[in-house]
Structure formats: structure tokens, C-alpha cells
Amino acid sequence: MGVSLHRENSLVRFLRWVYAGVDRTIFMGLKFTFPGRFVSPLGFLGMITFVLFIILGITGALLMLFYEPILDRAWNSVQTINDVIPYGFHLRNIHYHASNAMVMVALLHMYYQYFSGRYKIRNEILWVTGIILGVLTILEAFTGYDIIFSERAELAISIAASLTNSIPILGPQIREAFFGSGFHDFVLRFYAFHVFFLPIVLLGLMVVHFPRFLVFDVPIVMAISGAVMLTGGVFPVDLGLRFDPNVPPGITVPEWYLTGLYAFLRSAYDKFTTGVAWPGLFIFSLLIIPFIDRYKKFSWKDRPLITAIGITGLAQIIVTTYWGFYIDPDRTKSLLERLVIDPVFLYLVMILLVPLSFGFTYMMIKLAKNAEANAKLQPKKSGSGKSSINLPQRWIFGVLIALIAFQVYLNIAAYYAVINGMKNYSLFIVGIMMLVFAGMFHIFRHGRSMEKAPPPKPTVPATPLKSKPSPAVATVPSKPALTPPGELSKSTPAISNQVDKPLAPPPVAKGSSSSSQSSSTTQKSGDTKTDSKVKMADIPESKSIRE
Amino acid sequence: MAQPSPPGSGGNVSRRDFLKLLAAAGTVMTFAPFVDWGKFLPNPSGLLRERQKVELPDGSQASVKTFPVNHSEAVIYPKTNDPVLNKESFKVWQFIRLPVELGGDKNDVSSFRMYSQVCLHLWCLWKYWPQEGRKRGECPCHGSMYDPLTGEAFAGPASLQAPPSNVLPRLDLEIDSQGNIWVKPPNWSVNGNGIVGFGRFLT
Numbered sequence: 001m002g003v004s005l006h007r008e009n010s011l012v013r014f015l016r017w018v019y020a021g022v023d024r025t026i027f028m029g030l031k032f033t034f035p036g037r038f039v040s041p042l043g044f045l046g047m048i049t050f051v052l053f054i055i056l057g058i059t060g061a062l063l064m065l066f067y068e069p070i071l072d073r074a075w076n077s078v079q080t081i082n083d084v085i086p087y088g089f090h091l092r093n094i095h096y097h098a099s100n101a102m103v104m105v106a107l108l109h110m111y112y113q114y115f116s117g118r119y120k121i122r123n124e125i126l127w128v129t130g131i132i133l134g135v136l137t138i139l140e141a142f143t144g145y146d147i148i149f150s151e152r153a154e155l156a157i158s159i160a161a162s163l164t165n166s167i168p169i170l171g172p173q174i175r176e177a178f179f180g181s182g183f184h185d186f187v188l189r190f191y192a193f194h195v196f197f198l199p200i201v202l203l204g205l206m207v208v209h210f211p212r213f214l215v216f217d218v219p220i221v222m223a224i225s226g227a228v229m230l231t232g233g234v235f236p237v238d239l240g241l242r243f244d245p246n247v248p249p250g251i252t253v254p255e256w257y258l259t260g261l262y263a264f265l266r267s268a269y270d271k272f273t274t275g276v277a278w279p280g281l282f283i284f285s286l287l288i289i290p291f292i293d294r295y296k297k298f299s300w301k302d303r304p305l306i307t308a309i310g311i312t313g314l315a316q317i318i319v320t321t322y323w324g325f326y327i328d329p330d331r332t333k334s335l336l337e338r339l340v341i342d343p344v345f346l347y348l349v350m351i352l353l354v355p356l357s358f359g360f361t362y363m364m365i366k367l368a369k370n371a372e373a374n375a376k377l378q379p380k381k382s383g384s385g386k387s388s389i390n391l392p393q394r395w396i397f398g399v400l401i402a403l404i405a406f407q408v409y410l411n412i413a414a415y416y417a418v419i420n421g422m423k424n425y426s427l428f429i430v431g432i433m434m435l436v437f438a439g440m441f442h443i444f445r446h447g448r449s450m451e452k453a454p455p456p457k458p459t460v461p462a463t464p465l466k467s468k469p470s471p472a473v474a475t476v477p478s479k480p481a482l483t484p485p486g487e488l489s490k491s492t493p494a495i496s497n498q499v500d501k502p503l504a505p506p507p508v509a510k511g512s513s514s515s516s517q518s519s520s521t522t523q524k525s526g527d528t529k530t531d532s533k534v535k536m537a538d539i540p541e542s543k544s545i546r547e
Numbered sequence: 548m549a550q551p552s553p554p555g556s557g558g559n560v561s562r563r564d565f566l567k568l569l570a571a572a573g574t575v576m577t578f579a580p581f582v583d584w585g586k587f588l589p590n591p592s593g594l595l596r597e598r599q600k601v602e603l604p605d606g607s608q609a610s611v612k613t614f615p616v617n618h619s620e621a622v623i624y625p626k627t628n629d630p631v632l633n634k635e636s637f638k639v640w641q642f643i644r645l646p647v648e649l650g651g652d653k654n655d656v657s658s659f660r661m662y663s664q665v666c667l668h669l670w671c672l673w674k675y676w677p678q679e680g681r682k683r684g685e686c687p688c689h690g691s692m693y694d695p696l697t698g699e700a701f702a703g704p705a706s707l708q709a710p711p712s713n714v715l716p717r718l719d720l721e722i723d724s725q726g727n728i729w730v731k732p733p734n735w736s737v738n739g740n741g742i743v744g745f746g747r748f749l750t
Contacts, residue, residue, distance in 0.1 A: 072631050158670045158744065162712070165745040172742050177588035181735075181743065182637035185590050245636045245665075245672040248688040268707060335689060336704055 033215045036449055038442065044215040045109035046130075049137075050206065051221050052102040055228070059095040060195065063088075067147075069191035071184040074149040075242040082239055089423040090430070093232030099141045101228050103257045106134050110286075114310050117298035119290040129209040131286050136202050138257055143194040145255060149187055150240025152252040157186050159254075159265065159275070166271040219438040219445070226434025233428025251327055251335070259324025260317050266324070267343035282313070301368050304361060312357035316350055396447040403440045407433055595625055598721065598729040601642055601661070602626060609642060611654050611726040617646035617682070619675035621664060624718065624730055636672055637743045639664040640718065643675050646682050649696050656722050661730065662698045662715040663743045666691055668705040670744055684715075699749060711748045716741025 022028065041048065066085055068077040081088035110130060113119060119127035142160070146153045164175040180189050241250070254262050264274040295303040300310075323346070328338040410433045417426035560568075601609040603620050622642040623633050632638070643660045645651030651658045662684070664672045671688035675695060683701075684693030691703030698715035700706040706713055718740055719731040733740040741747025 070631065072634060155669055161744060165742065172737065172745060173589075175745075176590070176735075177585065180590045181593055182590070182635045184632055184635050245670065246687060248671070249669070270709060271712075 029212055030210070031213050033213070035215060035217050036445060038219075039215070039217065041217065041220045042108075042112050044217065044220075045105055045112060046209075046211075047215055047217075048221065048224055049102055049106045049109055051224065052098050052105060052228075053202070053206075055098045055225065056095060056102060057199065059091045059098065062091050063095060064195060067191075069147060069188050071149075071187060074147060074187050075239070078148050079239055087418075089236070090229075090232070090427050093236055093424075093427055094229060095144075096237040097228045097232045097235075099144055100255070100257075101224065101231075103137055103141055105224075106137050107257075110134060111310070111314065114289070115300040115307060117293070117295075117300070117303060117306075120293065120295075120298060123211075124290045126209055126211060127290050128287055129205050131283065133202060133205050133209055135283055136198055136205070140194060140198045140202065141255065142258065143190045143198065147187055147191045147194060148240065149183075149243055151243050151249040152240050152254075154183075154243040155249065155252055156254055156258075157183075157190070161186070163271060163275040167276060168272065219442040222434050222438035222441065226431045226436075226438060228431070229427050229434060230431030233424045233426075233431055236424045236427070251339075253325055253327070256321060256325070259322075260320040261324070263320040263324035263341060263346065266339055266341045267346050268340050269343045285313075301365050301372075304365055307365070308358045308361040311361045312354050315353045315357045315360075319349065319353060320346075393447065393450060396443060396450065399443050400440060400447070403436055403443070407436055407440075410436065592627070593625065593733070593735060595732050598731055599625060601720070601728045601730055603642075609728040611659075611722050611728060614644050614659075614728075616644050616651045616658075617677045619643040619677065621672075621674070622661065624661075636665050636670060637663075639672060641673070641675055641684065643695050645695055646677070649682075654726075656720050656728075659720050659728060660695060660698070661718040661720055662693070663717075663741070665744045666705060667700060667708060667712050667715065667744070667746050668703070697749060698747070708746070711737040711741070711746035714741070714747045714749045716743050716745075716747050 063081060066077060066081045066088065068074060078092070081092055083089070113127065113130070142156065146156050146160070161175055161179055164179065165171045167174060178189070179186055240252075243249075253259055261275065261279055264278055265271070267274060289306070289309075293303065293306045295306065297303060300307040323341065330338065410429050414426045414429040414433070417423070417429060601622055601624075603609050603622065609620070609622075620642050622640045623638050624640050625638065627633055627638075641660075641662050641664045643662070645658050645660060664674065666673045666686040666688065668686065668689055668691050671686050673684045673686035673691065673693060675684050676682070682695065684695060686692075686703065686705070689704050691700050691705035693699065693705075693715055694701050698717050700708075700713045700715075718733055721729050721731055723729065735742055737746065737748050738750070739747075
């Protein structure tokens with residue numbers, strides 16, 4: 001190449017100096033990993049949640065410049081943001097969809113940790129703070145859509161206030177103290193909760209919740225951001241009608257993460273039981289689950305009872321979430337008839353879901369164990385299910401240039417869309433640009449690893465896919481410490497091919513085998529810093545929690 | 548860390564434990580005054596110690612001599628100098644003089660009622676309809692209906708709510724020698740005047 005970016009210019013040196021200085025801060029305890037190749041995002045859903053939180057913080061801070069939490073101006077100020085302020089529509093939509101994404105990803109994160117049993121290895125504090133974080137996240141999202149003060153927001157506020165009022169003995173006092181009295185107070189205080197109290201508590205808890213091993217995967221983060229914008233472009237959030245206490249509101253349902261609760265409220269059973277006690281019980285049972293779970297093993301397959309409980313909860317959530325959305329479309333019936341859910345029916349279904357979920361779990365475990373046994377009987381297929389696409393260097397440049405050209409085109413298109421008032425189209429395009437960037441970064445990363453990896457030596461058996469773990473590794477240890485990193489990466493797909501420091505082979509052999517969980521936990525103490533970093537990046541099954 | 552208590556100390560509290568106890572007591576005493584600071588949280592605008600005028604929309608004070616029977620007006624209580632805050636639903640009250648059959652022709656306080664206009668169901672503003680055959684409070688949103696005599700919901704979603712959420716908050720009134728009507732200082736609790744948007748126990 002004629003032109004190359006010098007790596008050691010003053011900026012790089014400055015950044016290195018800063019990086020070295022960070023060693024003296026609290027961050028020295030954290031091990032940040034930027035994966036060198038694609039790894040399943042399931043392992044770092046927490047980090048994605050955090051990234052969404054940061055996106056929400058930035059867009060929210062910008063929205064604060066124009067939003068007015070005053071009784072008669074709240075809705076109008078949101079309308080101004082949406083319709084008048086340049087890019088206000090974009091920021092509001094990103095804020096809205098990122099909030100939904102954050103709740104969704106946080107839920108996925110929780111259930112992934114739940115079924116993989118990660119709270120077992122002295123991660124109880126992480127689990128408990130995570131549950132509290134989840135609850136606060138939902139409250140944060142809830143207060144957010146309340147302060148628009150549309151019809152739907154008013155319904156949500158009235159339900160929140162009446163549920164608080166329904167707490168025995170101290171309910172009304174708690175409501176007065178925290179929500180104030182009257183709509184003016186509600187809007188102003190929900191705003192204070194939304195922009196300060198809750199985020200500050202969230203941040204404080206995150207300090208406790210952050211594990212020491214963090215994965216920051218640029219392509220996935222960009223893809224998530226792009227997906228948020230794309231969704232905002234396709235489903236732009238509406239303003240709702242301004243709340244007017246003299247006009248009958250249309251039928252509105254809360255956001256999807258609260259329709260489960262709403263289904264219970266619609267059963268018209270006692271407010272405190274349905275709206276406070278049931279969710280409280282659910283959260284409490286989640287909090288104590290790591291202390292109940294006494295199984296010695298991690299996998300969901302080896303913890304049938306806990307898995308069954310989790311599946312039951314999940315099934316009930318899914319059913320009630322749908323049920324909360326469902327409103328009888330028959331307009332000849334009275335509104336009350338359409339809205340109220342028969343409590344006997346609802347609770348019967350909830351109870352019925354228990355044996356069904358237990359049966360389902362039993363079946364799934366049987367099937368999984370059978371599949372495992374079958375897999376052991378049959379000889380391993382080459383490639384162990386993973387295929388790799390190896391683009392030649394020239395093609396990588398070509399693809400990158402094409403992607404950049406595509407981005408230039410998209411930039412122009414997005415700009416024209418804004419000029420022509422096609423705001424959601426513009427947002428949609430920006431979303432695609434983020435996705436293109438994700439792809440570009442992935443290609444870039446791939447290209448860099450290719451550059452570092454010289455072509456494999458002919459000592460490796462000439463199977464079409466040279467990723468068969470055991471024979472390939474067996475050939476390597478002949479020259480243990482001197483093996484160039486590229487050769488390692490060629491022969492064992494479980495190991496990143498971007499790590500520029502040579503790896504010691506023994507962990508490789510263990511790591512590539514299926515029983516990575518024991519190996520990674522035992523190695524962690526003995527390994528050097530770089531080694532454990534590599535572990536984090538490359539073995540999705542490794543048993544320490546990753547954000 | 549715990550040192551064995553020195554031999555012959557006699558008491559069952561060691562010197563070290565006693566010291567800890569003193570420190571704990573001091574800490575509690577230091578932070579005790581802040582408990583009362585919790586009063587910062589509720590909005591004090593509703594805490595009124597003096598009687599207030601019933602001020603009709605035209606600015607005059609309601610009078611037992613002039614206010615027609617079987618009639619209602621929306622009254623702001625407690626009224627502020629801020630027009631925005633006066634728009635607050637939670638400050639809107641329905642001031643009713645009952646129809647004749649419910650004793651509205653008497654020239655004393657028993658013929659008047661003042662209920663929160665915030666419907667107990669989902670906080671729309673209900674109002675009193677004096678027409679023959681209605682003579683009741685009706686909410687435009689989901690059709691809750693209120694008995695003007697007691698403030699109890701007798702139809703619609705509000706009537707299905709468990710007490711205290713089926714009876715409207717009600718302010719106590721008094722009439723002075725000139726016949727002007729005043730609102731007595733309220734007691735905002737479910738057993739007193741009720742809580743706006745939540746309800747009141749019917750006593």
C-alpha cells in the first residue's frame with residue numbers, strides 16, 4: 001500500500017498516555033474487551049442495555065432543552081419538539097424507541113442470565129442489583145411517557161396514583177409525598193423523577209452491577225442503534241391527543257411492558273392486590289431466586305425446577321402482555337364490558353399455565369438431553385457447525401469502498417428527506433446508515449485480522465474447512481510458544497484471530513473443546529491479563545457474567 | 548477484632564460495646580431532626596387553616612339568598628393567583644344547590660353540596676345535570692353517575708370501585724349572617740373530607 005496511517009503519531013501517543021493513566025482509576029478493575037470477531041450478543045446484553053441507557057441520556061438531555069414540565073405546556077412543548085424544532089422528531093423518536101429497546105434488552109439480559117445460571121458463581125449481588133435496575137428501568141420508561149401529558153399519559157398517571165393510594169394505611173400519604181397533589185405536581189414531579197432521581201439511582205446501582213469483564217462490540221452496538229432509528233422511521237411514535245378532562249378519551253393501553261400488569265388491573269379485582277401485590281410478589285421471587293436455586297450445575301438442562309419456574313413466569317408474562325393489549329372489538333357492547341377481564345377466567349389461565357409450562361420444560365430438557373446423547377454417538381462434523389467466510393484482501397477493500405459510497409448516497413438521501421419534510425424517511429435512512437456502519441466495522445475488523453494472519457502452513461491437514469478442533473490443535477503443539485498467532489487462528493476457530501500477542505497453546509486445546517466452562521473458570525486465576533481477555537472475547541460459554 | 552472483656556470488669560457490657568452504643572446513639576440523635584424534614588415533600592398548597600369564600604365563576608361569593616335551587620357551578624378551591632394553577636382539575640369543585648325533592652329549598656347549609664369534580668374512575672371532570680329525570684352527576688368519559696345527596700357513585704365504572712373510591716370528596720360549608728357561603732378548612736383524608744381523585748369513606 002502506498003499510503004498508510006502511521007500508528008505512532010502524537011494523537012495516538014496521547015491516547016496511549018491517557019490509557020496508561022486510566023490504570024490509576026477505578027477502571028483498572030474493569031477488563032474491557034473489543035471482540036476481534038463476531039461473538040453472540042447474548043453474552044453482553046447488559047452492555048447493550050447500558051449503551052441504550054447512554055443513548056437515552058444524550059437524547060433525553062437534548063429534549064430537556066425544549067420540553068416544559070408545566071401543566072398547560074407539557075403536551076404543547078412535545079408537539080413543538082416533534083413538529084417545529086429541527087431534528088426534534090428524530091431525537092424524540094430515538095428516545096422513545098431506545099426506551100422500549102432498553103426495557104426489552106434488559107429483560108432478555110435477565111432471562112439469559114437466569115437460564116444460564118450465571119448468578120450462581122458468587123454473582124448474587126449482581127443479580128439482585130440487576131433486578132432492582134430492571135424495576136427502575138421500567139419506572140423510568142413509565143415516568144417518561146407520562147410527562148407528555150397526553151390522554152394516555154393521564155390514564156397512566158391516574159392508574160399510578162390510584163395504585164399508590166390503594167396501599168393500606170400509608171398509601172395516600174405516600175402519594176402526597178412523592179407525587180404531590182394535582183396534575184401540576186404530577187407532571188412536574190414525574191419529570192423530576194424521570195430526569196434526575198431515577199437516572200441517578202440507576203447510575204449508582206450500575207456501579208455496583210457492573211462486572212469486571214466488559215465486552216464492547218462496536219458492530220453490534222451500531223446495529224442496535226441503527227435498529228432503533230430504523231424502527232423510529234417505520235413506526236414513528238405519535239403525540240397522542242392532548243389531555244382534556246372534559247373529553248372522553250379513546251381506548252388506550254399502556255406501553256407493552258406494562259400491559260401484563262394492565263391485564264390484571266382490568267380484571268377489576270381489588271386494586272392493591274392486582275396492581276401492587278402481584279407485581280411485588282413477582283419482583284420479590286426474582287430477587288430471591290439465586291438463594292433458592294441450590295442446584296450444583298449451571299445449565300438450564302441441569303436445573304429442571306428453576307427452569308420450569310422461569311418458563312412459567314415467562315409464559316404468564318407473554319399471555320398477560322397480549323391479554324392487556326386485547327380489547328374486544330365488538331362495538332355494540334358497552335366499554336366496560338369490552339374492557340373488563342373476567343378474573344376467574346384470568347386466574348384460571350394463570351394457574352393452567354403452571355402445569356403446561358412444567359410439562360413444556362420437561363419435554364425440552366428430554367429433547368435436549370437426547371440431542372446431546374445423539375451428538376456424542378455420532379462423529380463430529382467438520383467445522384463444528386461454524387463456517388467462516390474468508391474474503392480475500394482485495395475484496396475487502398472493494399466491499400469497504402462500496403459501503404462508504406453507499407453511506408455517501410444515504411447521507412445525501414437523508415439530508416434531502418429532512419429538507420422535504422419526510423422526517424421518518426430520514427430517520428429510517430439514518431438507521432440504515434448505522435447498520436451499514438456496523439457492517440463496515442465488521443468487515444474492517446475482519447480485514448485487519450486477515451492482514452495479521454499469514455496464510456496457513458501446509459502442515460495442517462487438507463480438509464476443506466480447517467477448523468476441526470482436535471487434529472488441528474494436535475499439530476500445533478510441536479512448536480508451542482513460537483507459533484505465530486495467525487496459524488493458531490486458522491486452525492482453531494474458537495480463538496480470535498486478531499489477538500496480536502501469541503497465545504499459549506494449552507488453553508487453546510481446552511478452550512476449543514466443548515467443556516469450556518470448567519476450563520475457563522479454572523484458568524481465570526492463573527492466566528495472564530491478556531489471556532483472560534481473550535477468553536472473554538472468544539468463548540461465549542465462559543461462565544463469568546459479561547455486560 | 549473483639550477483645551475479650553478484661554477480667555473482673557463485672558458488667559455484661561464491655562467498655563468497647565458501651566462506646567459503640569454511645570456512638571450509635573449520637574448518630575441517631577444527629578439525624579433525628581431530618582425525619583421531620585419529610586414534610587418538605589407534600590405540596591402544602593392544600594393545607595388551609597381559614598375558611599375560604601365559595602367564589603362563583605363571575606367572581607362573586609355564593610350566597611344562600613341568590614343561588615338558585617337545583618343548580619350547580621364549577622368553583623375553584625383553593626383559588627390561587629396563578630391562572631395556570633387555577634386550571635388544575637384537582638382544584639375544580641362542583642358547587643350544587645340540591646333540587647327541591649332532596650331539600651334544596653331550605654335556606655341553610657344542608658341544601659348545598661360541594662364535591663370534587665374529578666371523577667373517581669379516571670379523573671375526567673363530571674358535572675351536575677339539573678334536567679328532569681337526570682338530577683345527578685355524570686361523567687362524560689365513561690358514564691359514571693353520582694348521587695348529588697351523598698356523592699356516592701351509583702352507576703358506571705366508579706360505582707364498581709371498592710370504598711373509598713366510590714364516594715366523591717366533599718367540602719364542608721358554612722353560611723355567615725349575611726347568607727354568604729364559605730368553605731371550612733378541610734381535612735384531606737379518606738375519613739375526613741376525602742382525597743381528590745381517590746375518594747372518601749361514607750360515614
